[in-house]
Amino acid sequence: MTFIDELKFNEQGLIPAIVQDESNNAVLMMAWMDKEAVRRTLETGRATYWSRSRKKYWVKGETSGHTQEVRSVRIDCDADVLLIRVEQTGAACHEGYRSCFFRAVSPDGKTAVSDQTRLINPETVYGKKS
Amino acid sequence: MTFIDELKFNEQGLIPAIVQDESNNAVLMMAWMDKEAVRRTLETGRATYWSRSRKKYWVKGETSGHTQEVRSVRIDCDADVLLIRVEQTGAACHEGYRSCFFRAVSPDGKTAVSDQTRLINPETVYGKKS
Numbered sequence: 331m332t333f334i335d336e337l338k339f340n341e342q343g344l345i346p347a348i349v350q351d352e353s354n355n356a357v358l359m360m361a362w363m364d365k366e367a368v369r370r371t372l373e374t375g376r377a378t379y380w381s382r383s384r385k386k387y388w389v390k391g392e393t394s395g396h397t398q399e400v401r402s403v404r405i406d407c408d409a410d411v412l413l414i415r416v417e418q419t420g421a422a423c424h425e426g427y428r429s430c431f432f433r434a435v436s437p438d439g440k441t442a443v444s445d446q447t448r449l450i451n452p453e454t455v456y457g458k459k460s
Numbered sequence: 461m462t463f464i465d466e467l468k469f470n471e472q473g474l475i476p477a478i479v480q481d482e483s484n485n486a487v488l489m490m491a492w493m494d495k496e497a498v499r500r501t502l503e504t505g506r507a508t509y510w511s512r513s514r515k516k517y518w519v520k521g522e523t524s525g526h527t528q529e530v531r532s533v534r535i536d537c538d539a540d541v542l543l544i545r546v547e548q549t550g551a552a553c554h555e556g557y558r559s560c561f562f563r564a565v566s567p568d569g570k571t572a573v574s575d576q577t578r579l580i581n582p583e584t585v586y587g588k589k590s
Contacts, residue, residue, distance in 0.1 A: 332569060355486065360536065372565070411561075413561045431536050431543045434532055435533040
């Protein structure tokens with residue numbers, strides 16, 4: 331029995347993976363993995379997710395070049411969440427920010443506005459949205 | 461329209477909340493919130509979750525005293541994940557560790573073992589499991 335057998339996947343066979351920047355502990359993103367994505371991530375050392383919208387595996391950076399080299403994998407007490415610590419190249423966020431969490435909620439709780447710098451123009455990486 | 465109206469809840473009306481330690485950026489846990497839990501968290505400044513197993517609201521620390529004072533709330537690009545930065549008192553994990561992610565997967569991917577120190581004995585906080 332390996333650690334993968336310990337994991338508790340949800341009704342869709344998925345587990346959330348929180349991705350953390352090895353260099354400064356920033357939380358970069360959250361994505362979903364199925365058992366095969368976990369296996370591929372461990373085997374290749376490249377973060378590999380399951381895209382719920384596109385219904386396919388997705389190696390982070392395969393389009394953008396903004397890869398995530400896995401440095402360590404942790405699991406939580408209930409074995410139903412993964413924490414993946416990575417060496418992130420460039421922007422983790424498809425909107426061109428280092429982290430997907432580039433918006434902070436205002437103290438009055440009314441709005442969420444970006445307080446981060448955009449590293450790249452997404453159109454130059456992913457093409458224009460049609 | 462406030463930021464809560466922007467959030468995308470899943471089919472169960474829930475959104476994952478990643479909880480990060482304001483003091484050192486460690487990822488402490490992940491829990492789920494519904495719209496009302498988000499509202500209560502913002503209003504009270506105390507992290508409040510929806511327990512899927514107990515089907516009730518759950519103010520972190522109400523049993524253990526290990527409260528989470530909310531310092532900031534962030535949302536991701538897709539508005540379907542929250543990042544809550546907190547001042548954590550004591551142990552975030554019900555197993556007595558500072559973080560729920562106290563287990564690291566071994567380099568061969570086979571096992572996940574604790575590499576963290578237990579802060580408290582859970583039985584002294586939550587009582588013995590019967």
